[in-house]
Amino acid sequence: MATLLLVAFHAVVVRPLLFGLLGWAIYHRERLPRVGPAIIIANHNSHLDTPALFAMFPISLLPILRPVAASDYFLTNRIRAWVARRLFGIIPLSRSLNSRERDPLAGCSAALRAGAILIIFPEGTRGEPGRLGRFKSGVGHLAERHPDVPVIPVFLTMLGRVLPKRALVPVPLLCAAHVGLERKWTGDRGSFMTGLEGAMAGLAGEVGALE
């Protein structure tokens, strides 16, 4: 029942709006995973990023998509928490430091073992459009624990101008996702993270999206 609501929301509400108003286009769709487990990483400038990433996948994969979202933002407000859990199936992640006693990535690991496709914004928060922030190391820890899981970088364009941080009303502009080649754990967290940042900057450079 819960899955039905999520699927209906994306199929009936999100997709028509994205494709109709924002001309949602996916470049190199063939590079996307067709089965889980996998990790999608993307640049983050807008609340529309997650629904847009969902719209890259066929409807049959919607139930295994699991965006990783900050619990201090998404679970502190009842409406926001309902939307995040029921309509997007988020895995909450604690950003605070005193959560040391428990493994903060346990939820993500369990989901990957269950065959989910995780959606992670490694910049950690919505940044200014046209600037790529430094990546947090969480995705590196996950890749180290699950070295066979592919990590696929996706660069999103224009969504940050359609609905930036603090804006309430979206402006229709043409948005697109540019899917990069999958990457696997390199055996060393430093080189792995540098590789991911480089891959994302490379995608952005191809599109000419960075200032």
Added chain:
Amino acid sequence: MIPATLTAGLATALAGILGLLLVASATLGTVIASHRMLGVPRWTATPPAVAELALRIRSWWIMAGAFAASLVLGRAASLLFLAVVSFLVLREYQTLVPVRAADRPCLFLVYCAVPLQYFLIGFGHGEAGPLALMIVLAAVSGVLALDGPPEGFLRSASTMMWGVLVAVVALGHLALLLAPARTGIGAVGGPALLLYLVFVVQLGDVAQYLAGKSFGCRRPVPLVSPNKTGAGFVGGLAATISASAALAPLLTPFGHGEAVLVGLALGALGCLGDLTVSALKRDLGVKDTGRLLPGHGGALDRVDSLVFAAPFFYYYLTAVH
């Protein structure tokens, strides 16, 4: 039941377009079939030029079908179709142009020009061009002046207003043709004139593309559009003149000599619009304005030749007829 808007001339012209598209598809089918016979096994192995042509023709079927349906369905449907075209062009333009973060509220105001313009035209206010433009000019300038930093004011304001001029005011002249009281050409009918204008100009565009691809080596505008050739320009003019001569008796009040002259003017102005959008794309560093129409590029790529031709045609009609 035959709709009242479907006059004999209009029906004949639409049948002619259907025939042209059938010929295009049949020719393409023959080319692909002959490739197969020469031992090229699969569709994927057809040369890229043929594959692109196939996409272009398929897009033409969809565009011509939607346009013809809107003409047959009556004035409200035609206005809606043209308003959607203006919106699509404006969205491509606003996606491509550089704007500051502070300009975001104005992107919104610019879109408001579309319903404003088309409602004014729809309710019979022929002066809608200047009125809608003045309202948007005041709103955009006012918001930019009061809300944004002054650095870059002129660039942002003029960037946005150029988009409104091209996508809404200039292309809005297509819709003005549907207000017969204004043009004094009610006897012939707005839909017929609209079809004549769009057909002549678009055929010129296609002919220029085909003639330019087939022959010609002189490149008169290498900086703006290196693929344009002198032969393409001449071929385009020949096509607009012949199309105008053939269609004028069906769809317009023009005599023979006049049809040739109007065809010539539409061909030249169509080319000018094409070159203007080429210059815009070169400035912005893109090949196409979008990817709405597979094989063609964006909506602006398709209607660029109407940007100056439509106002010319409207004012020519109101002044002379």
